[in-house]
Amino acid sequence: MLPSEIIRRVREIQVRTGRQVADVLAGEYVSVFRGSGIEFEEVRPYLPGDDIRTIDWNVTARMGEPFVKRYVEERQLTLMLMADISASQEFGSGRRSKREAAAELCALLAFSATRNDDKVGLTLFHDGIEQFIPPRKGQRHALRVVREVLAHGREEAPGARAAERLAGRRPSRRPAGLLGGGPPAPRRRGTSIGGAVEFFLSVTPRRSVCFVVSDFTSSGWERALRTANRKHDVIAVLITDPRELELADVGLISLEDAESGRQALFDSGHRAFRAGYAALARERIEALRARLTTSGIDLIHIDAAGSVVDPLVRFFRARERRMRR
Secondary structure (H helix, E strand, C coil): CCHHHHHHHHHHHHHHHHHHHHHHHHHHHHHHCCCCEEEEEEEEECCCCCCHHHECHHHHHHHCCCEEEEEEEECCCEEEEEEECCHHHHCCCCCCCHHHHHHHHHHHHHHHHHHCCCEEEEEEECCCEEEEEEEECCHHHHHHHHHHHHHCCCCCCCCHHHHHHHCCCCCCCCCHHHHCCCCCCCCCCCCCHHHHHHHHHHHCCCCCEEEEEECCCCCCCHHHHHHHHHHCEEEEEEEECHHHHCCCCCCEEEEECCCCCCEEEEECCCHHHHHHHHHHHHHHHHHHHHHHHHCCCEEEEEECCCCCHHHHHHHHHHHHHHHHC
16 A cells, blocks of 8 residues: 555545544443543542541541542543454455454544543554554544554555654654565465454553454454453454355355465355355354353454444444443
8 A cells, every 4th residue: 555545544534433433423432431440539628418438537547637538430441452454354345455444443443532531552463463552642643543553564665754744653763775665575464363462461451441353263362352351341343344254156266365375266156155155154253253252252243345333333332231231
């Protein structure tokens, strides 16, 4: 992706999601995600009507008159976005790839958090950790998060600094020769969700809301997500492309695993083959949902060719109904 395209896409996402946050998600985010509880603020003299259970007896004994502890609700949240940028995320049969859909989702969440004065952090991963951006506040920081999800590793040298300025970053001081003169050579990348979640646990001591955004093509992540969900609020976001769920009748086709490079030739003209393909795709999603439910983790399923807002709103409203019970 060229730097000019990156800038254009970030601006498009900023404008579109900013409007959607203002019109649709403003109240949903606040009603579902709350702070970690209450925190001590001060000790003050007792006033008639104060709850006697709040009396600080140590201070009262020292001062010779009653004092009470005052607490305030800690509303501020830390939102951690964990985005899979492995090779399979580059696939897209429609107007956008799975990675572009992930960038739009992260923009919605980041701008919602910014609007509520919450901190947002980002971890990009594949079979290892590619980048970690510590949680911070502010619109410029949210723009940087969106840009990195959309374009990390895709930039060409010309214009890269302009893209950094748009995202609120200081331009890189690396010599131009280190940036290369063209797009980086393609490199196949697998996915290690478990390793990414373990990294998240090591760098995030405070309770956070964590969205794990991936196509979940890897295995062995259940234990890590279950462990993380005991301390943090973990939400899984599955992003799929329509052609991963159902094949069109286009005759002989060659299918390739984006992460391993393995290829196979199939005849999509066979109705039984197309039906079996769709059945396996449905089974994978249902099995994923069941495994996450067993661990107490919510799943949001997003179609890369469809709306990102609608599944997010449905999740917010479903969780809010559960909270009221």
